[in-house]
Amino acid sequence: MERDSSSSDSPRRRHAPWAMTAIVIAILALLFQGALLPLNLAAAVCAVMGLRQIHRQPARYIGRALCWIAIALVLILAILNAMLQPPVPDGMPEAMPEQHGTEAQ
Numbered sequence: 001m002e003r004d005s006s007s008s009d010s011p012r013r014r015h016a017p018w019a020m021t022a023i024v025i026a027i028l029a030l031l032f033q034g035a036l037l038p039l040n041l042a043a044a045v046c047a048v049m050g051l052r053q054i055h056r057q058p059a060r061y062i063g064r065a066l067c068w069i070a071i072a073l074v075l076i077l078a079i080l081n082a083m084l085q086p087p088v089p090d091g092m093p094e095a096m097p098e099q100h101g102t103e104a105q
Contacts, residue, residue, distance in 0.1 A: 011060065018050030019063030022070035034077030047071045 025043040034040060047070040054061045 013060060013062050015063040015066065016050045016053045016061035018046050018053050019061075019066040019070075020050075022046035022050050023066045026070035026073040029077055030073060034074075034081040040074045040078060043070050043074045047074075 022043050025039060025046055029036065029039040029043055032039060047067040050063060050067040050070075054064050054067070
């Protein structure tokens with residue numbers, strides 16, 4: 001029984017570890033509804049690192065689509081989070097306690 005020599009010459013391409021990390025963190029950020037800024041930034045940084053890793057070793061790694069999906073997901077979450085947060089007026093503190101009862105005049 002002879003082995004195929006072409007299979008030993010070219011190793012099987014696999015997903016880049018940075019790309020897999022980026023998509024997992026982006027999905028985790030989606031579960032937190034984009035409220036955690038460090039998680040969004042971590043997903044974006046990991047996606048960029050994944051793109052660099054794939055660019056440097058294209059014969060070894062795949063997963064460019066995963067990186068771009070992670071970047072798009074983080075951007076969409078950031079835009080939605082910015083749109084849905086109410087603006088805070090300049091002179092008011094962020095959390096004002098509610099007043100109960102009637103005020104004395």
